[in-house]
Amino acid sequence: MISVLIASMGRPFLLSTLESIAKARVPKGETVEVIVADDTRDGAVVRLIAGWNTGLPICVLPVGAGNVSHARNACLDAAAGDWLIFVDDDETVEPDWLEGHLSAARDFAADAVFGPVFPRYPKGTPAWFVAADPLFQDWKWDEDGRQHPNGRTGNTLIRRSALGDLRFDPAFGRTGGEDHDFFLRFAAEGRRMVVTNRARAYEEIPPERATTAYALRRAVRGGQIYAETRLRGSGSGAVIAFTLDALVKVAVGAGLWLAIRLVDRPRAFRYAKRSATNIGKLKGVIGSRPMAAWG
Structure with missing residues (x-):
């Protein structure tokens, strides 16, 4: 069995x-x-999918903790699959998404x-912003099967037998x-983690996130x-x-941004984003925690 796991705050796009x-x-x-x-604290997901049928068995777990770690852990605890996605x-996701992950x-x-x-x-998103593509994580996806040292849950398969008792930390x-x-x-326990281009997903970006301010805030949070x-x-x-190291990278990123911003705006913004990431690292060094991103 394959268990597809979704932590949700009731966004209408869940139906798509x-x-x-x-x-x-x-x-x-x-x-x-x-x-x-x-x-959600008011059962928004239940209301959203009430009377809606895709032909798939869907189980909705009421969590209501306002904490994505608790939501993801509830999914893990309830899943019956040998594969968790x-x-x-x-x-x-694309039609060959499940096949791509398992293969x-x-x-x-x-x-x-x-x-x-x-x-x-x-x-309406500016063409230069789309060209910079600051909300895309470039992990060299075409290097099929390349090992990767860290991860995220946006489009990810886990082998159930490798999971053990590992769970998400509510502190995050x-x-x-x-x-x-x-x-x-997970990696510290000797687990093998790889990237693939076989299982592709697409994220719908709302207008309020297609901005330089949001992209830079997200970069700072990532650095923290x-x-x-x-x-x-x-x-x-x-x-x-x-x-x-972070101080040097802040200076280099800012310098390159200043040097080329008038001739190559997309590339310049990528350097600005790197600088913002390293500003986040410096904030993390002094113990500054990111602002809330869930709820």
């Missing part, structure tokens, strides 16, 4: 997510269940498989980064989370080296 999953071909010999953790409620897991003897999530920017449940922390610990997880248990020497 479920429709795309229903259209995905099921690999021979497998069955599919869909588990949606409703993390996380997808977000603002994503759609990659089997071909590369992987315990986790990460597929790409391609942003779909709204109409409001700020985000719970998936980054989870897969660092990276620092918090990377420096956990580190001594003062490692912290100093990490800080110096």
Whole structure:
């Protein structure tokens, strides 16, 4: 069995997510269940899908904790599948999505498989912003089966037998980064994690996120989370080296942004984003936690 797991705050786009999953071909010999953790306090997910039928067995779990880690853990605890696939409620998947994930897991003897999530920017988004594509995570997806040291849950398969008792840390449940922390610990247990381009998903970007301000805030948050997880248990020497490295990268990124912003705006913004990530790392060094990103 394949368990498709979705943590949701009741976004209406969830219906499009479920429709795309229903259209995905099921690999021979497998069955599919869909588990949606409703993390709203008023049962918004239940109301959203009431009377709506895709032909898939869908289980809605009332969580209502306002904490994505609790929602994801509820999905893990309820899942019956040998394969667990996380997808977000603002994503759609391709018809060969399930086949792609399972074939990659089997071909590369992987315990986790990460597929790409391609942003779909709204109409009216500036062309230069689309060209910069700041909301896309470029993990060299075409290098099929390449091992990757960390992960996220946006479009990800986990082999159930490799999971054990590992769960998402509620300390990251409001700020985000719970998936980054989870897969660092998953990898530390010797699990094999790979990337693949066989299982593709698409993220619907709302207008309020298709902005430079949002992209830079997200980059800062990512840097803060990276620092918090990377420096956990580190001594003062490692912290100093990490800080110096981040300071240099802030300066280099800002300098390159200033140097080329008038001739190549998309590339310049990518450098600005790198600088913002390293500003986040510096904030993480001094113990600054990210603002809430869930709820």
